[in-house]
Amino acid sequence: MTGGDGGHVLEQKGHRLVEVSMTKDPGGTTGSATPILDVRGVTKSYPSRRGDVLAVRGIDFAVRPGEFVSVVGPSGCGKTTLMMCVAGLLPLSGGTLTFRGSPMTGPQDGVAVVFQDYSRSLFPWLTVEKNVALPLRDRKIPRPEIRSRVGQALETVGLGHAAGLHPWQLSGGMQQRVAIARGLAVRPEMLIMDEPFASVDAQTRASLEDLVLRIWAETGTTVLFVTHDIDEAVYLSDRVVVLSQGPSIVVADIPVELPRPRDQIETKQIPLFGALRAQVFNLVMASERRTSLSGPGARD
Numbered sequence: 001m002t003g004g005d006g007g008h009v010l011e012q013k014g015h016r017l018v019e020v021s022m023t024k025d026p027g028g029t030t031g032s033a034t035p036i037l038d039v040r041g042v043t044k045s046y047p048s049r050r051g052d053v054l055a056v057r058g059i060d061f062a063v064r065p066g067e068f069v070s071v072v073g074p075s076g077c078g079k080t081t082l083m084m085c086v087a088g089l090l091p092l093s094g095g096t097l098t099f100r101g102s103p104m105t106g107p108q109d110g111v112a113v114v115f116q117d118y119s120r121s122l123f124p125w126l127t128v129e130k131n132v133a134l135p136l137r138d139r140k141i142p143r144p145e146i147r148s149r150v151g152q153a154l155e156t157v158g159l160g161h162a163a164g165l166h167p168w169q170l171s172g173g174m175q176q177r178v179a180i181a182r183g184l185a186v187r188p189e190m191l192i193m194d195e196p197f198a199s200v201d202a203q204t205r206a207s208l209e210d211l212v213l214r215i216w217a218e219t220g221t222t223v224l225f226v227t228h229d230i231d232e233a234v235y236l237s238d239r240v241v242v243l244s245q246g247p248s249i250v251v252a253d254i255p256v257e258l259p260r261p262r263d264q265i266e267t268k269q270i271p272l273f274g275a276l277r278a279q280v281f282n283l284v285m286a287s288e289r290r291t292s293l294s295g296p297g298a299r300d
């Protein structure tokens with residue numbers, strides 16, 4: 001990867017060159033060119049009885065402070081694996097991760113993660129308030145500060161009234177808002193969201209997308225967002241990083257120069273939206289076709 005003036009070219013062996021240009025002032029929050037997250041040559045394999053399963057292979061990309069970056073790719077290509085590595089929850093098999101200029105060797109205080117499956121990430125026996133407070137307790141934050149942060153985070157996601165309820169008393173969309181509040185309460189510099197809206201209906205999904213965009217604009221938090229949904233990736237992001245079929249590599253890093261603030265109807269009617277959506281779709285489909293043509297052995 002080469003870079004300098006806000007534009008760069010990605011090179012991947014065995015794949016064509018893909019021209020990319022990073023947005024000049026990502027998120028409108030900073031002009032800094034220094035990445036908050038630098039992912040270099042990240043490789044992860046899982047041990048198994050039939051030999052190691054290589055999930056991701058030499059992933060390279062960088063995220064600048066305040067950027068909203070989505071990662072898309074075919075099912076099973078290694079998106080969750082990559083996010084677990086970036087969150088410091090899985091050790092790398094190779095490569096390096098740098099967060100705020102320092103090597104990352106485990107979970108970081110400045111990083112929060114929102115997972116897809118809210119029903120498993122929230123504790124049903126704890127109230128909403130206590131679920132949101134959990135990571136703050138782990139960080140030994142004083143009680144009055146915890147109370148104030150939890151209240152603020154719940155207000156931000158429109159759930160101030162639900163503090164005393166239990167997750168099972170809430171709809172799926174509300175539960176995912178609790179999970180987002182829990183991430184926000186940490187006041188993260190980077191929020192990692194792994195297919196956070198995959199389990200909710202289309203209408204709830206659209207309103208959660210707009211909620212995340214509002215939070216992102218208000219807080220200046222960097223967001224790294226994994227999704228299967230190409231429209232969602234284009235709608236939300238400053239850049240879309242496209243992964244190949246597993247073991248995945250980065251096949252493209254596409255800037256999304258759509259105006260902000262975005263709107264579910266108007267933004268999607270802009271011709272550039274349709275063009276970007278087609279570009280990402282074709283890249284993902286081409287990656288899937290390449291794998292099926294090369295046969296199952298191509299994965300190892």
Ligand SMILES: Nc1ncnc2c1ncn2[C@@H]1O[C@H](COP(=O)(O)OP(=O)(O)OP(=O)(O)O)[C@@H](O)[C@H]1O
Pocket residue numbers: 046047048053054055073074075076077078079080081082228246
């Ligand atoms: N704990 C594990 N042990 C062994 N193999 C694993 C493990 N977790 C994931 N894998 C394998 O690693 C590869 C990537 O999986 P991963 O869940 O990261 O992909 P994904 O892109 O997030 O999938 P999806 O789009 O379906 O959510 C898959 O081949 C999967 O079977």
